[in-house]
Amino acid sequence: MVHVQSLDPTASPLDYYGWELRRQREAHGLKQSQLGEIIFCTGSLVGQIETTKKVPTRDFSERVDAALGTDGLFSRLIGLVLRSQLPTWFQPYAEMEAKAAYISTYQAQLVYGLLQTEEYARAVLATGTSDDLEGLVGARMERQRVLEREQPPLTCVVLDEAVLLRPVGGRKVMRRQLAHLLEVSGHRWTQVQVLPNEVGEHVGLAGSFNLLRFDDHPDVIYTEDVISGHMTANPETIREAALRYARLQAAALSVEDSAGLISRLMEERYGHRSQPEEQPVA
Template sequence: MARLDRQRILEREHPPALWVVMDESVLLQEVGGRKVMRNQLAHLLSFRTRPWVQIQVLPSSVGQHTGMMGSFNLLRFEDDPDLFYAETYDVPHMTANPQVIRERSVGYARLQAMALSPEDSAELIARVMEERYGDQRGTDGRDVA
């Protein structure tokens, strides 16, 4: 429920900017079944028309990259200090240390530079959604879920 509440923030009249770089593997690792994955990818594609949301996919072909240390969030505020937030297996870490913010911002900029453009990312997401999680027919002509 908390995740749904967080998503509602993007529905505000003045939503925050959200820039995401996600590894291509998250599109391919089936979690919750084909229908769930198809719906999840369709949900990602629904953000294409929102100017404050940018989604980029980091292709597997880039090899080693700064995001391999794990996922993280950089939070920027108008009137408050920027924050870096990351979760490890059991311990979350948050800091406003300017040096950490600077280092992680450079790391994120590198990820963005290596990632597909938002348009190419949307094309990849749509292709994976159809090819991997789309409606398929079995040999007997019936739909396979």
């Protein structure tokens, strides 16, 4: 007799998803392999998702909804599932980010998470200690859906030039990442500025930070250290952060000149070359 793993649907969003997937599949009289054939995946993958050994994707969820006629149930659940894969300390910020009307961010090391390509995000997250890399990548991509809303947050990004010079993931990944920055910087709701190296010392040397503004909530400032993130709505801290951000914007290149620098680096530094690509690993 085959042992069927018992799931507690109240344990987590992932457990509930797996429990509901099994319930809906059995209600339609389908075996895992049969559902897999319908949605173009293996029965093994269906089983792994039902038993929470694999985190589902949005594409998988949409295919299940179409196959089982579940009226968008799994497409709605997947957002909760992917957000639950974020580090516990980061989840409160992600919830606030999703509600923000305005996002102002200065990034000294990496492209801001909402503007990362999937390949770039995978390279960044692979440097961590989590065993579920794909779950983290899926969660980061899910965060970006906030920019796809009918009225997304006005997002202002200042990137240190060092961000553009660091070949995260290798030359091909960086070329696509810079192309993506050029694409999003042309959107009405997003602006990208580069703080050039020639500026020298500046008010952002202490590190990256995000400033969130809301229509019906106090402003929030978010910073990170090596271990976790820190969020505060302290008015004095918010005023200091807003002042620093205004100075960073003033010191940065204009949006148009920033796009020119990004485009130039994309071709000169990450353009097509004949020699094989080498990627140092720290």
